[in-house]
Amino acid sequence: MSLLLKNASIITCDETGTVIEDGALGIRDGLIDYLGKYENELHKKYDRVIELKQKTIMPGFVNAHNHAAMTLLRNYADDMKLMDWLFNKIFPLEDRLTEEGAYWGSSLAMLEMIKGGTTSYCDMYMFMDKTAEAAAQCGIKASLGRGLQGESGDDMDYRISEALELYRSFHKGSDGRIRVNLAPHSVYTCSPAYLEKVARVAREIQASVQIHLSETGDEVTNCVEKYGMSPVKLADKAGLLNERTIAAHCVAVDDEDMEILREREVNVVHNPGSNMKLASGISPVKTMADMGINIALGTDGASSNNNLDMLEEIRTASYLQKVISKDPTALPVDQVLKMATVNGAKALGFENTGVIREGMAADLIVINTQKPWYYPRYNTKSAIVYSGNSSDVEYVIIDGRLIMEKGEIITMDEERILYEVQKIAERMSSI
Ligand SMILES: CSC[C@H]1O[C@@H](n2cnc3c(O)ncnc32)[C@H](O)[C@@H]1O
Numbered sequence: 001m002s003l004l005l006k007n008a009s010i011i012t013c014d015e016t017g018t019v020i021e022d023g024a025l026g027i028r029d030g031l032i033d034y035l036g037k038y039e040n041e042l043h044k045k046y047d048r049v050i051e052l053k054q055k056t057i058m059p060g061f062v063n064a065h066n067h068a069a070m071t072l073l074r075n076y077a078d079d080m081k082l083m084d085w086l087f088n089k090i091f092p093l094e095d096r097l098t099e100e101g102a103y104w105g106s107s108l109a110m111l112e113m114i115k116g117g118t119t120s121y122c123d124m125y126m127f128m129d130k131t132a133e134a135a136a137q138c139g140i141k142a143s144l145g146r147g148l149q150g151e152s153g154d155d156m157d158y159r160i161s162e163a164l165e166l167y168r169s170f171h172k173g174s175d176g177r178i179r180v181n182l183a184p185h186s187v188y189t190c191s192p193a194y195l196e197k198v199a200r201v202a203r204e205i206q207a208s209v210q211i212h213l214s215e216t217g218d219e220v221t222n223c224v225e226k227y228g229m230s231p232v233k234l235a236d237k238a239g240l241l242n243e244r245t246i247a248a249h250c251v252a253v254d255d256e257d258m259e260i261l262r263e264r265e266v267n268v269v270h271n272p273g274s275n276m277k278l279a280s281g282i283s284p285v286k287t288m289a290d291m292g293i294n295i296a297l298g299t300d301g302a303s304s305n306n307n308l309d310m311l312e313e314i315r316t317a318s319y320l321q322k323v324i325s326k327d328p329t330a331l332p333v334d335q336v337l338k339m340a341t342v343n344g345a346k347a348l349g350f351e352n353t354g355v356i357r358e359g360m361a362a363d364l365i366v367i368n369t370q371k372p373w374y375y376p377r378y379n380t381k382s383a384i385v386y387s388g389n390s391s392d393v394e395y396v397i398i399d400g401r402l403i404m405e406k407g408e409i410i411t412m413d414e415e416r417i418l419y420e421v422q423k424i425a426e427r428m429s430s431i
Pocket residue numbers: 067086090091094124125126146147148149185186212215274300301304
């Protein structure tokens with residue numbers, strides 16, 4: 001079905017930050033086939049026309065670091081430091097996670113992401129075949145990695161085998177909406193030999209790699225004590241760092257680390273909400289972006305954030321860099337919007353999304369900007385970044401398909417997801 005969206009402000013997130021007022025956007029075969037002012041009779045070329053007066057179209061957000069099924073652990077363990085939170089609360093509860101839990105927890109995350117305007121995301125977790133099923137049902141674009149942790153021996157091979165099985169079954173599935181990556185968790189849960197093995201396998205199949213890297217000062221101190229080098233240097237020595245690598249966090253990085261990340265063309269994912277809640281620190285993303293490193297944005301899992309709201313991450317990212325640099329020009333509107341869209345698409349290897357342009361995939365959201373907090377309208381992009389609400393997202397379109405219309409999710413059963421999740425959470429936490 002072809003679709004024409006008309007009379008909207010269109011934020012393109014293109015190179016020059018173009019905004020088209022009273023614009024029209026045509027969609028055919030999943031792609032944007034018209035972008036510009038409404039022209040007479042244009043509507044006759046499309047099967048359906050949606051009138052969007054006072055509304056704003058922009059690219060869907062790309063959440064470049066998440067653990068979807070962790071919605072099941074939302075509000076389970078708060079106000080703790082990373083290592084205490086992870087090893088004493090999260091890992092033990094995750095040992096009780098089942099396939100069913102992963103499916104419904106992932107579905108809940110997708111429901112929340114779609115409602116907040118996210119059209120693509122990256123995941124590292126367990127039971128990823130179940131997450132892939134949920135993604136296929138939802139229609140969201142997803143880069144999925146089975147989390148890998150290991151020291152040596154058989155154990156490491158069994159997890160990597162699972163990751164390869166996931167790759168064979170789902171990579172480029174759902175009309176290309178699902179990708180599979182390799183996901184070594186971190187330098188503190190994987191031995192150097194294990195990281196080397198993952199790097200070798202990734203090279204063989206040309207897969208993307210995602211890893212938590214230098215999330216805290218403690219991680220760096222322990223790594224230097226144990227291996228005599230920083231996590232970035234260790235990951236580089238293992239052969240893990242290249243233009244297909246997604247490095248989440250990069251909070252505790254020094255000049256040499258950042259130079260390595262730049263040289264290897266690593267994609268860094270900034271997770272300001274999680275970094276603040278776990279008191280991990282503030283990533284020097286302005287410095288890294290100024291060096292030319294591709295910086296994307298992510299929420300991290302719902303247990304360390306505690307939501308999957310990309311608009312909140314956008315605002316937090318901008319404010320945090322202004323505060324630490326004492327420079328209000330740090331991470332201005334256009335830059336932070338790109339981090340949440342086109343930079344994320346690049347990081348995840350989704351080449352055809354993140355920007356509104358003819359020929360690109362129609363991965364779009366419509367925000368109802370006819371609300372008090374968007375007025376007066378001097379600058380639509382600023383209004384969205386600094387005073388917008390994710391609950392104002394009314395339409396979500398992915399590959400030209402309506403996933404949400406007037407706030408109603410079309411592809412998933414919202415009521416059932418909430419019911420199943422509550423049942424599973426009660427079962428998990430009561431054992
Ligand atoms: C092995 S699957 C992924 C693994 O990552 C854990 N996790 C979630 N958030 C973080 C974070 O901020 N730093 C490190 N690890 C994190 C999650 O609980 C899973 O066990």
